Amino acid sequence: METRQAIWNRRSVRSFSQEPLEPALLRDLADAARQCPSAANLQPLEYVVVTEKKQRDELFGCLKWAAYTAPVGVPDEAHRPTAYIVVCVRQQDVAPTGSAFDVGAATMSILLLAHDQGVGSCWIRSINRPRAAKLLGLPEGIEVDSVIALGRPAVEAVAVDLEPGQQGKEVIRYWDDETGKHFVPKRSLVNMLHWQHHGGK
Ligand SMILES: Cc1cc2nc3c(=O)[nH]c(=O)nc-3n(C[C@H](O)[C@H](O)[C@H](O)COP(=O)(O)O)c2cc1C
Numbered sequence: 001m002e003t004r005q006a007i008w009n010r011r012s013v014r015s016f017s018q019e020p021l022e023p024a025l026l027r028d029l030a031d032a033a034r035q036c037p038s039a040a041n042l043q044p045l046e047y048v049v050v051t052e053k054k055q056r057d058e059l060f061g062c063l064k065w066a067a068y069t070a071p072v073g074v075p076d077e078a079h080r081p082t083a084y085i086v087v088c089v090r091q092q093d094v095a096p097t098g099s100a101f102d103v104g105a106a107t108m109s110i111l112l113l114a115h116d117q118g119v120g121s122c123w124i125r126s127i128n129r130p131r132a133a134k135l136l137g138l139p140e141g142i143e144v145d146s147v148i149a150l151g152r153p154a155v156e157a158v159a160v161d162l163e164p165g166q167q168g169k170e171v172i173r174y175w176d177d178e179t180g181k182h183f184v185p186k187r188s189l190v191n192m193l194h195w196q197h198h199g200g201k
Contacts (some may be wrong), residue, residue: 001116010111011158011184013120014066015079016151020051025117026083026150032113033087033106044093045106045145048086048136058135059084063147064126068173073182081122081149085110086132091141103145110148120153157182164190 030047038044050059060080066073075081087107089099107123114121124147132144155176162171162185174184 006112006116010115012122013153015155017154021083029110032109036105036109038102039095039097042093042095044090046088050084062128062132063124079154082151085148087146088142089145122149155180159184159186162188164188
């Protein structure tokens, strides 16, 4: 898949078919994250892969899904993620600028490679972190930042371009139609891109 296609077509997926993901693929996703830029090249991130059913169910219980469409948009029992990659931060190696940028770069790479491999994903940061850390048995000094839910997609998800006049906090709420298809409004480029000189529209 072309990079461009991956960037444009990736969407957050919150409904998954139940076929397991191959361990080699999950390993590859973490390896992709390892290639990312890192502040001062300190590389403070570690990745915990969760695939075992009982642990998946427990981790699911630590997460909040789909703020705009819950409870409908929350994966039901038959469509939960088949794997998770938990992005953790080794505190002793965090740069003075923090770890958020490293996490962003690493997570985005995982999401894009997952999409390239036909795997749906959802980046989750509404997490009961103490509960998740206990469940994963994380040692002192390693903290959970993000959870990436993964699995083969069971729904279609598309972006919808907003008109320049559509602004404010209401228009950006994503929604699902009666078939479960997911729609994600994206603000108009007109409202986001500002040229400092003539030559672009
Ligand atoms: C930092 C961050 C945190 C997020 N946390 C959650 C979350 O806790 N639960 C959830 O269901 N989605 C979460 N999302 C997914 C967003 O809702 C989603 O990216 C947004 O609606 C845009 O949709 P798209 O990813 O399909 O472009 C998060 C996304 C980001 C970037």
